[in-house]
Amino acid sequence: MSDVIIFGLPPSSYVRTALMVCESKGVAYRLQPVDFRDPAYRAQHPFGKMPAMQHGDVTLYEALAIATYVDEVLDGPALQPADxxxxxxxxxxxxxxxxxxxxxxxxxxxxxxxxxxxxxxxxxxxxxxxxxxxxxxxxxxxxxxxxxxxxxxxxxxxxxxxxxxxxxxxxxxxxxxxxxxxxxxxxxxxxxxxxxxxxxxxxxxxx
CATH class of the missing domain: 1.20.1050.10 (Glutathione S-transferase Yfyf (Class Pi); Chain A, domain 2)
Structure with a gap:
């Protein structure tokens, strides 16, 4: 399957969280900077915020949804307690x-x-x-x-x-x-x- 694409701007703490999750899992990813003035970005995040994510046919927005998806779907060390x-x-x-x-x-x-x-x-x-x-x-x-x-x-x-x-x-x-x-x-x-x-x-x- 294709790499994870994280849409957002590097200074955002939530974008940084998404990148740190990918790194902690050992997941291949790339960061795609976005222009919030571009209406096309609403296809990634309808509220015009960040981050958003694309992984193959899966698109998600909001850092918690992205982090949970990456942890539960992709290989690597678990980042959520088992109990x-x-x-x-x-x-x-x-x-x-x-x-x-x-x-x-x-x-x-x-x-x-x-x-x-x-x-x-x-x-x-x-x-x-x-x-x-x-x-x-x-x-x-x-x-x-x-x-x-x-x-x-x-x-x-x-x-x-x-x-x-x-x-x-x-x-x-x-x-x-x-x-x-x-x-x-x-x-x-x-x-x-x-x-x-x-x-x-x-x-x-x-x-």
Whole structure:
């Protein structure tokens, strides 16, 4: 069967998650950059977001659907716990990342620190300051969850880690992350383990 094609732009944390899933599975893939202004892209993602995926006759959009498909259909190490409780906890963390952590970290900090300056705009430091208590709380929750555990769902890498890792990589590059993260020993150890996953640095430096 043909390679997996991931449609999206490299800076997206969700695109990075999809690429990390493929790498962790050892799946052949290629990244196809997209133009969101092109109506033809709606054939891949009718909501005009990213990522989308094509694998032979199968087309999917949204990172969780893509990650689950790649893990369950293609050969390679399993990225979901085998037991129902473990899978539920994995989905709990994917949901928490998508609904809470992404919002506080990416929308209210990373976008201000990186995206706006690329567009010639000044970061809104008041917005960052207002989000900092939530970011701090979320970082503490993550650090507690990793206490005594190599990964979010136990001893093995799962989709939960692959969703969270690109977001935390971005946070670590901000002034706020440089202040918050070094004292969280469990997160620091986890980030070191994530950095050892296949092509982590290459994927998370794409721009």
């Amino acid at each position: 129902p409780v473990g899978r539920a906890r994995m989905l709990q963390w994917v949901s928490a990342t998508n609904d809470y952590i992404y919002d506080s970290v990416v929308r209210h900090c990373v976008t201000e620190r990186f995206v706006k300056p690329m567009r010639g705009l000044e970061p809104d430091t008041d917005l960052i300051a207002a989000a900092l208590p939530r970011i701090t709380e979320h970082v503490s929750i993550m650090d507690d969850a990793l206490d005594g555990s190599d990964y979010l769902c136990g001893a093995k890498l799962s989709l939960a880690d692959l969703f969270l890792a690109p977001v935390m990589h971005y946070l670590a590059a901000t002034p706020e992350g440089r202040d918050l993260l070094p004292s969280r020993k469990n997160i620091v150890a986890w980030q070191s383990r994530m950095a050892d996953t296949p092509k982590f640095d290459q994927i998370n430096s794409l721009g």
